[in-house]
Amino acid sequence: MNAIPVIDGHNDTLLNLHLPRRSKGRSFFERSKVGHIDLPRAREGHLGGGFFACFAPNRKTDGRAEESATIFSESGYEVAGAPPVDPSYARALADMLASRLSRLETESGSRLKIVGTAGEIETCLQEGKIAAILHFEGAENLGKDPGRLQESYEKGLRSLGLVWSRPNAYAHGVPFKFPSSPDTGPGLTEAGKSLVRECNRLGVLVDLSHLNERGFWDVARITEAPLVATHSNVHALCPASRNLTDEQLDAVRGSDGMVGVNFAVAFLREDGCESEDTPLETVVRHVDYLVERVGIDRVGFGSDFDGAKVPKGIGDVSGLPNLLAALREAGYNEAELRKLAHENWIRVLRATWQG
């Protein structure tokens, strides 16, 4: 049986490599025990490609990334809402991370390629190269002018989350909270609505993960593209603010969009607990629910590798075959596994990018 390559909806590998505290000096090109993705482990796990996020974390005044305070209660947790970040800081970091991805492409000796069309992804899969999709997680780096999107598009940007879990000039992200509805605040600003139209014009994917529910419905009303949450799970199975309600899932289905299943244990487990001791069946349960609700053609993966704790049974990117094996065990046939692993992402990206 040939290994099935996986296109993955979300990783934080660029930031993980960038921050010394997280990378601990690892290189993308050498096998490491640190983090989740490097080239040797990606090839072992048959990673066909993925969304490489450029994300600017909140920082302390000394410039170090800030860990937000979490308040635990008997029933769950709440992370103090992250304040907005300065657009020029976000811009500088996004530029740095995007050029890091270009450097990885150059240094990879044709083993990784930044892609801009669905056809290029297919070629990468055929040639065994990793297809890297440039993604901004949060639009604050555009400043207040949606018109700046074009500049980023010309530099290779193909996917944009309007927000991370904090507010900016365009929208409001959900604070991390469990249990909590994703309806945590106001919808898109006028600039946010213009930005969605600009994404449509250029063919940039609008990522709904991290967006609050009112923002989600604003995008649903405005956009001409399929609705996509690159790394979110099922709210009915894990009532975290980051997950999607049944009504949101129905809208994803109606738009022929898709959901990338997030491997972050906090968004998988029904108790919201951040324990890597989480069985693979928990991931399978979310896939099953999504397949039932939105259809086998509208579900994929959005690992959150290098940005979250994932189940031990996956461990890192080299463990992707374990997940496919668990899904096979649960009754998915090879044609269905290919859809989940990469075909659905290629379909949605072709529809969104119009190429």
Ligand SMILES: [Zn+2]
């Ligand atoms: Zn994220």
